[in-house]
Amino acid sequence: MMKxxxxxxxxxxxxHGQVVTSWVKHTDATSIVIADDPLTKNTFMQRLxxxxxxxxxxxxxxxxxxxxxxLTGEPVAGENIILLVKVPEYIEALLxxxxxxxxxxxxxxxxxxxxKRFNRNVSASPEEVxxxxxxxxxxxxxxxxxxxxxxxxxVKKLI
Amino acid sequence: xxxFQAMLIGLVYYLSNSPWPFGGLGNYAILYRxxxxxxxxxxxxxxxxxxxxxxxxxxxxxxxFISAGGSMPSDMSLAGILGTALAITGGLETExxxxxxxxxxxxxxxxxxxxxxxxxxFVPLADRLAENGKVDKVWIPNVLLPQLVKFxxxxxxxxxxxxxxxxxxxxxxxxxxxxxxxxxxxIGGMLPAVGIALTLLAIYKGEARVFFFLGFLLAxxxxxxxxxxxxxxxxxxxxxMQLQSKSGEAxxxxxxxxxxxxxxxxxxxxxxxxxxxxxxWMYYFQSCYNYERMxxxxxxxxxxxxxxxxxxxxPEERRKAMQRHVQxxxxxxxxxxxxxGLTAAMEEQKAQGADLDDESFTSIKTGLMGPLAxxxxxxxxxxxxxxxxxxxxxxxxxxxxxxxxxxxxxxYAIYYGVGYWLMKLGYEQGSKKILEFMESGTLKKVxxxxxxxxNAVIGGLVANxxxxxxxxTIKQSAESVFVLQTELFDKIMPGILALxxxxxxxxxxxxxxxxxxxxxxxxxxAVIGGLxxxF
Numbered sequence: 001m002m003k004x005x006x007x008x009x010x011x012x013x014x015x016h017g018q019v020v021t022s023w024v025k026h027t028d029a030t031s032i033v034i035a036d037d038p039l040t041k042n043t044f045m046q047r048l049x050x051x052x053x054x055x056x057x058x059x060x061x062x063x064x065x066x067x068x069x070x071l072t073g074e075p076v077a078g079e080n081i082i083l084l085v086k087v088p089e090y091i092e093a094l095l096x097x098x099x100x101x102x103x104x105x106x107x108x109x110x111x112x113x114x115x116k117r118f119n120r121n122v123s124a125s126p127e128e129v130x131x132x133x134x135x136x137x138x139x140x141x142x143x144x145x146x147x148x149x150x151x152x153x154x155v156k157k158l159i
Numbered sequence: 160x161x162x163f164q165a166m167l168i169g170l171v172y173y174l175s176n177s178p179w180p181f182g183g184l185g186n187y188a189i190l191y192r193x194x195x196x197x198x199x200x201x202x203x204x205x206x207x208x209x210x211x212x213x214x215x216x217x218x219x220x221x222x223x224f225i226s227a228g229g230s231m232p233s234d235m236s237l238a239g240i241l242g243t244a245l246a247i248t249g250g251l252e253t254e255x256x257x258x259x260x261x262x263x264x265x266x267x268x269x270x271x272x273x274x275x276x277x278x279x280x281f282v283p284l285a286d287r288l289a290e291n292g293k294v295d296k297v298w299i300p301n302v303l304l305p306q307l308v309k310f311x312x313x314x315x316x317x318x319x320x321x322x323x324x325x326x327x328x329x330x331x332x333x334x335x336x337x338x339x340x341x342x343x344x345x346i347g348g349m350l351p352a353v354g355i356a357l358t359l360l361a362i363y364k365g366e367a368r369v370f371f372f373l374g375f376l377l378a379x380x381x382x383x384x385x386x387x388x389x390x391x392x393x394x395x396x397x398x399x400m401q402l403q404s405k406s407g408e409a410x411x412x413x414x415x416x417x418x419x420x421x422x423x424x425x426x427x428x429x430x431x432x433x434x435x436x437x438x439x440w441m442y443y444f445q446s447c448y449n450y451e452r453m454x455x456x457x458x459x460x461x462x463x464x465x466x467x468x469x470x471x472x473x474p475e476e477r478r479k480a481m482q483r484h485v486q487x488x489x490x491x492x493x494x495x496x497x498x499x500g501l502t503a504a505m506e507e508q509k510a511q512g513a514d515l516d517d518e519s520f521t522s523i524k525t526g527l528m529g530p531l532a533x534x535x536x537x538x539x540x541x542x543x544x545x546x547x548x549x550x551x552x553x554x555x556x557x558x559x560x561x562x563x564x565x566x567x568x569x570x571y572a573i574y575y576g577v578g579y580w581l582m583k584l585g586y587e588q589g590s591k592k593i594l595e596f597m598e599s600g601t602l603k604k605v606x607x608x609x610x611x612x613x614n615a616v617i618g619g620l621v622a623n624x625x626x627x628x629x630x631x632t633i634k635q636s637a638e639s640v641f642v643l644q645t646e647l648f649d650k651i652m653p654g655i656l657a658l659x660x661x662x663x664x665x666x667x668x669x670x671x672x673x674x675x676x677x678x679x680x681x682x683x684x685a686v687i688g689g690l691x692x693x694f
Binding site: 012013014015016017018019020021022025044045047048049050051052053054055108110111112117120121123146147149150 | 225227228230232275276279360361450451452453455486487489490491525526527528529530531532533534535536537540541590594597598603604606607673674
């Protein structure tokens with residue numbers, strides 16, 4: 001069983017302008033699932049993210065285990081889920097847990113210590129690049145794309 | 160067009176992509192818009208009224224345009240500025256002008272990607288200045304170098320295109336002959352349908368949909384212009400929202416971490432430090448916008464006055480502060496002002512011995528930047544700018560030079576007013592109040608309510624400014640000819656073909672056909688229909 005994921009996106013800003021103005025509308029999303037362990041303990045950030053979501057969009061902030069359980073649960077008719085994670089390792093964990101994703105969008109990973117420029121606004125540490133390679137190795141397609149209006153770049157060609 | 164005029168036009172294009180004279184996002188909302196850019200180009204070419212009319216017509220294509228977080232699907236400023244310049248010099252009709260402007264917009268987005276790529280090269284210099292605590296020199300990587308690059312990327316292509324395009328366009332158009340010009344006008348009459356359909360894609364939802372038709376019908380049958388139409392529907396929106404029941408969402412209580420950022424401190428910063436910092440942010444936040452740190456260098460530049468005041472005699476702390484503020488940040492300009500105020504307050508606490516490490520700054524900045532942009536981007540680019548533009552657009556298309564000027568003043572006042580208020584909120588009341596402000600629901604209600612008025616005025620735009628007229632006539636007898644447009648369509652519903660075309664474009668976009676393809680389909684319909692005599 002699988003819930004209907006209309007977009008799986010790696011983006012460490014989670015809910016922001018591109019997601020709210022473009023992706024939510026493009027995908028007709030009804031809810032956003034954020035898989036991030038530390039966030040589940042941070043009520044301030046949880047409230048902030050809920051406040052940033054457009055009206056009518058439910059936000060679920062879950063640990064990776066909870067996300068696996070939730071996403072592999074009974075599908076609800078008419079439900080369109082946007083899945084957001086900060087780093088590729090979470091995509092791996094969800095795949096390991098049995099969540100089916102055929103395509104992952106690489107949206108943004110901010111530059112910080114230990115990370116190097118990967119492509120445009122995506123920076124990644126060597127471990128994160130390895131994780132991206134492993135995800136691609138499992139036959140999951142991955143595209144760099146900020147908003148649906150822009151052309152998607154195949155991440156395979158960026159490695 | 161003289162060399163001097165062409166140079167001025169190149170300069171306007173550069174300015175519309177620079178921080179001057181209205182600020183980072185201020186320029187993007189003002190000079191960057193074809194309605195305003197058209198007026199300025201008209202002034203340069205000695206015909207401000209024509210410039211305003213052409214610019215406003217080109218603006219129809221870009222009403223619902225949104226660039227969020229570093230994405231730039233098309234460049235309306237080049238379409239507006241160069242399109243208006245060429246149209247005035249070539250003596251083109253406004254509708255034909257629109258047809259040549261749209262391809263220019265597609266070319267323009269190349270400069271944006273180029274600039275964001277090149278500006279990445281200035282990040283190491285900003286880092287080096289931070290390592291050495293050279294707070295007075297941040298303007299070099301943030302303003303001087305990136306603006307030189309932007310000037311080179313924008314001024315020269317636009318200047319050359321205006322000069323040579325202007326010199327040849329007249330002869331070119333004469334050579335084209337009447338039939339090509341007629342078809343260009345048919346294309347230009349139809350193209351606003353694509354711009355409007357793109358806007359509909361964002362707002363044509365749920366209960367608000369009926370208002371699209373209501374606006375269309377009022378404008379089509381009763382010829383209500385856009386300005387009164389917007390005012391009527393503003394009232395209807397407010398009534399509608401008052402009737403809706405309030406939604407009560409349960410809120411979890413705060414944990415400790417939020418409380419720790421509450422400002423408890425002596426005021427070390429002077430008001431002018433704050434205002435200057437905030438002003439730097441409003442003007443230069445995106446001056447060195449680059450793929451690596453996005454607005455990181457701009458954020459450091461904004462913090463310079465704070466750092467100078469607080470760590471005047473402490474080079475070590477000055478270095479550390481500079482290094483923590485040159486990091487990655489990407490948010491919306493006016494709402495991001497809250498982060499400027501909050502960060503200033505936290506630095507003030509830290510200077511008084513509060514236990515705040517780099518990580519606590521980073522986590523609050525990176526935590527707030529996404530959600531603030533999540534509200535700010537749709538609010539400005541999806542609500543305030545398009546509604547205000549539409550409000551004044553009807554006047555502008557009729558040739559009122561005052562319309563773009565009034566638009567600019569109103570927008571600037573609202574934008575800077577909100578930004579300043581949020582900066583003060585962040586500085587004086589801290590993160591908890593920022594959160595409560597975002598949670599209040601008012602903002603979401605405004606965004607949702609804008610769907611109603613937005614649909615209505617967009618419907619009005621279809622009736623007023625999408626022009627599709629059939630040229631089909633049926634010979635009934637030797638003397639009488641049945642003119643399909645005036646004797647059937649106009650009698651049933653004026654603008655019915657415009658409505659049909661707009662809904663067709665919307666349907667294509669909804670089917671995930673890209674906007675470029677939709678434009679090409681509309682052009683094909685116009686060309687084929689024009690050639691075989693349907694239009």
